[in-house]
Amino acid sequence: MKEETVKLIVILLGVASTLGIYSILYKENKVFRFFEHLYLGLAAGYSISAAWNDILRPQWWTLMMIEGRWWMLFAIPAAMMFYMIYSKQNSWMSRLIFGLFLGATAGQTFQAFAADYFPKFRTAASKAVMDLPEVNQPGAYGLTPFSAALNNVLFMVILASVMTYFFFSFEQKGKVIPSVSKFGRYTLMVAFGALFGSTIMARMSLLIGRMYFLIHDFVQVQLLHMQ
Amino acid sequence: MFQVQHGAALYTHLAGAAVVSVILFFALTLVPTKLRRPLIMAVTFAAGLFYALEFFWPVSGPESDQKNFLTSYIKPFSDITTVLQSFALGLGVYSLVSIHLRKVARTQSGWAYSLVLIVSMIVMVIAHIGKEYIKAPWVHQLNEFAYSGLMKSLDATMFSIIAFYIVSAAYRAFRIRSTEATILLVSAGIIMLGQVAIGQAITNAIPNEGLTANLRVENMANWILKKVNSPAIMAIDFGLGVGGLATALRLWLSLERGSYFEEEL
Amino acid sequence: MRIPQLDRRVLYLLLALVVSIPLLVNVPLPPPAITPPTKSFYETIETVSTDPKTKDKLVIISCNFGSGTLAENLSQLEATLNHIVSKRMKFAIFAFNDPQGRDLGGSTAQRIADKAGYKYGEDWVNWGFRPPQGIQSLLKAMVNDLHGALGTDVKGTKLSTIPVMANYKKADDVGLIIEFAAADTVKYWVQFFQRAGTTPIATLFCPTSVMANEAYPMLETGQLQGMLVGLKGANEFETVMKRPGFATRASASLSYSHLLIILLIILGNVGMIQDRKRQQGATK
Numbered sequence: 001m002k003e004e005t006v007k008l009i010v011i012l013l014g015v016a017s018t019l020g021i022y023s024i025l026y027k028e029n030k031v032f033r034f035f036e037h038l039y040l041g042l043a044a045g046y047s048i049s050a051a052w053n054d055i056l057r058p059q060w061w062t063l064m065m066i067e068g069r070w071w072m073l074f075a076i077p078a079a080m081m082f083y084m085i086y087s088k089q090n091s092w093m094s095r096l097i098f099g100l101f102l103g104a105t106a107g108q109t110f111q112a113f114a115a116d117y118f119p120k121f122r123t124a125a126s127k128a129v130m131d132l133p134e135v136n137q138p139g140a141y142g143l144t145p146f147s148a149a150l151n152n153v154l155f156m157v158i159l160a161s162v163m164t165y166f167f168f169s170f171e172q173k174g175k176v177i178p179s180v181s182k183f184g185r186y187t188l189m190v191a192f193g194a195l196f197g198s199t200i201m202a203r204m205s206l207l208i209g210r211m212y213f214l215i216h217d218f219v220q221v222q223l224l225h226m227q
Numbered sequence: 228m229f230q231v232q233h234g235a236a237l238y239t240h241l242a243g244a245a246v247v248s249v250i251l252f253f254a255l256t257l258v259p260t261k262l263r264r265p266l267i268m269a270v271t272f273a274a275g276l277f278y279a280l281e282f283f284w285p286v287s288g289p290e291s292d293q294k295n296f297l298t299s300y301i302k303p304f305s306d307i308t309t310v311l312q313s314f315a316l317g318l319g320v321y322s323l324v325s326i327h328l329r330k331v332a333r334t335q336s337g338w339a340y341s342l343v344l345i346v347s348m349i350v351m352v353i354a355h356i357g358k359e360y361i362k363a364p365w366v367h368q369l370n371e372f373a374y375s376g377l378m379k380s381l382d383a384t385m386f387s388i389i390a391f392y393i394v395s396a397a398y399r400a401f402r403i404r405s406t407e408a409t410i411l412l413v414s415a416g417i418i419m420l421g422q423v424a425i426g427q428a429i430t431n432a433i434p435n436e437g438l439t440a441n442l443r444v445e446n447m448a449n450w451i452l453k454k455v456n457s458p459a460i461m462a463i464d465f466g467l468g469v470g471g472l473a474t475a476l477r478l479w480l481s482l483e484r485g486s487y488f489e490e491e492l
Numbered sequence: 493m494r495i496p497q498l499d500r501r502v503l504y505l506l507l508a509l510v511v512s513i514p515l516l517v518n519v520p521l522p523p524p525a526i527t528p529p530t531k532s533f534y535e536t537i538e539t540v541s542t543d544p545k546t547k548d549k550l551v552i553i554s555c556n557f558g559s560g561t562l563a564e565n566l567s568q569l570e571a572t573l574n575h576i577v578s579k580r581m582k583f584a585i586f587a588f589n590d591p592q593g594r595d596l597g598g599s600t601a602q603r604i605a606d607k608a609g610y611k612y613g614e615d616w617v618n619w620g621f622r623p624p625q626g627i628q629s630l631l632k633a634m635v636n637d638l639h640g641a642l643g644t645d646v647k648g649t650k651l652s653t654i655p656v657m658a659n660y661k662k663a664d665d666v667g668l669i670i671e672f673a674a675a676d677t678v679k680y681w682v683q684f685f686q687r688a689g690t691t692p693i694a695t696l697f698c699p700t701s702v703m704a705n706e707a708y709p710m711l712e713t714g715q716l717q718g719m720l721v722g723l724k725g726a727n728e729f730e731t732v733m734k735r736p737g738f739a740t741r742a743s744a745s746l747s748y749s750h751l752l753i754i755l756l757i758i759l760g761n762v763g764m765i766q767d768r769k770r771q772q773g774a775t776k
Contacts, residue, residue: 013376041344045351070240079314103271106479107278115683162462191459193414202702205723206387209563305629379559425747
């Protein structure tokens with residue numbers, strides 16, 4: 001098959017699958033169900049092949065069979081323990097191997113916490129005091145040292161109030177904590193609003209990507225031979 | 228003992244390792260019931276301890292390459308757990324295939340779709356693994372059709388379809404019913420306008436210098452993102468981090484309770 | 493005037509039209525404002541590529557995205573790579589979250605490198621994909637031994653035998669990290685690589701718009717030096733570079749689709765207020 005023909009078929013398959021999936025927008029139909037299952041099958045197949053091509057072959061098979069590290073064979077009985085989940089008598093063996101992963105993940109969480117959160121805590125806590133001359137940075141329109149300091153204090157106040165909102169999620173007594181917590185809730189709403197705005201942009205971008213494919217790659221380039 | 232082997236010696240060692248594997252596997256099945264839970268707890272604890280010790284144990288060596296006696300084992304341990312995790316993928320595949328094969332075998336409603344799923348999975352495996360071994364053009368073409376033609380488009384389209392649902396939700400569900408909803412809406416509005424050229428054009432007449440620059444919509448959006456969104460997200464992140472740490476500790480010390488952790492072994 | 497209850501399919505059609513028309517015909521639009529994260533993104537590359545201490549160091553282009561977010565991440569990658577090759581900086585493609593990133597990043601790099609006269613192995617290299625499960629330990633090992641930790645490139649050639657890698661052996665030889673991602677994978681670079689050498693490495697982030705909000709705190713704390721926020725970030729960068737690409741073409745569609753959403757939210761709320769008033773009138 002010529003390279004151009006392959007390219008054309010690839011585009012046609014892309015067009016068919018894009019329109020097939022979008023057909024659900026009109027109503028539930030068989031074409032959508034077909035492409036939905038096709039997608040699930042292809043994605044599952046891709047995961048299997050990626051597991052072999054990118055992990056098992058280079059990190060296990062090649063090491064064992066080409067480089068001669070015969071002890072890598074012990075990975076097979078260890079992996080078999082996962083599958084004992086289907087055995088009534090010995091399903092506990094699957095927990096042994098899952099336990100290994102739970103323990104390792106917990107250990108990695110300690111390391112990641114120390115590497116990520118300690119510096120963040122330090123930077124955030126010192127921000128109001130240390131980070132005053134933000135005035136010359138890009139985007140600091142009209143910032144004076146006073147407003148920069150005010151912004152940094154606001155940063156700390158919001159941080160503290162949102163944490164108060166989360167950590168005092170049980171019954172709140174007195175006046176201070178409920179008020180701080182309420183302010184925390186309002187600032188969270190501002191953040192969620194920002195997140196909503198960003199989500200819209202993300203999804204619109206992806207839709208534009210598909211429309212561009214249909215209009216430019218298929219209609220303009222393939223059908224009308226425009227560039 | 229663990230020395231690299233080649234040729235016939237490799238196969239002899241592999242055979243030996245296979246025999247030892249079978250014996251060890253069989254031996255595990257003989258572990259008495261009352262010892263099973265302590266054994267699982269010990270393995271879980273040891274795996275976590277490895278990382279904890281590696282982190283807390285004092286390090287030595289030149290400044291740019293400080294390590295302790297466990298540091299050099301971190302990567303091999305991580306490599307082998309990665310390999311084991313890949314083997315576990317079979318659990319998911321087995322579950323998926325068995326459900327759909329059963330549907331096909333019993334010609335239940337929608338069996339044809341199940342057949343599509345199984346066939347497409349096999350085709351992708353043949354094409355994607357095959358391209359690494361077989362040089363024949365048809366394998367590469369098959370991979371092009373399955374991956375570039377179908378999967379790439381299906382993946383991108385599935386992700387993009389949410390844009391349509393957002394439009395519907397914006398018209399039908401995004402209502403100002405409370406103070407919180409109003410704040411959320413105003414914030415979302417400023418961000419949306421501040422992020423796109425046409426929204427920014429609304430305040431283009433305001434000079435982008437001096438204090439008045441703060442009235443430009445893109446600067447307002449940037450201020451919200453940097454000074455209000457950032458600390459709020461950071462606080463959520465701290466909460467998640469502390470929660471994650473607590474959960475990790477419970478798992479490591481086998482203190483976690485619930486159906487999975489309390490079942491009879 | 494009463495706000496009608498529109499069928500959802502009418503809304504879908506409206507969106508499809510609003511997005512498609514600007515792709516078919518030229519719709520006039522003012523240029524986008526260049527936001528601070530994009531400005532600092534551009535300035536960081538400029539600084540790294542001109543500073544005598546960093547200009548000859550390696551740039552790591554980390555491609556952790558798949559085909560699902562191509563519209564955002566690919567346009568960012570194309571714009572950035574064009575800038576990197578225009579500065580004649582050597583770069584390495586790398587992926588550790590999705591194997592698709594290796595192929596999508598690799599093919600884009602190949603196309604741009606060929607145009608710029610870059611030679612594979614001499615001016616750039618593709619380190620390939622490494623599984624995410626072991627990324628923490630891999631990055632830690634890479635700090636002092638890039639060749640040993642990574643082993644081979646995407647073609648299976650040992651890194652120690654690839655000419656471009658001859659001078660790049662550890663974290664101190666890396667001048668810039670640029671992460672293109674559909675998730676928060678930049679944290680691994682920040683946690684385990686960025687500050688592990690003798691001097692901190694400048695780190696830039698190109699997330700999808702939805703992931704950007706989570707990354708703003710890292711800009712605030714100085715862990716990131718710049719960011720391109722989704723498709724609009726790519727559009728701003730193309731504008732700064734005066735090299736229009738897909739993001740510039742998509743700018744009008746992005747603008748009008750946002751206007752449509754705002755309009756629909758307003759209409760929906762006006763409809764709700766009208767209904768409420770009508771109900772109050774009926775009960776009175």
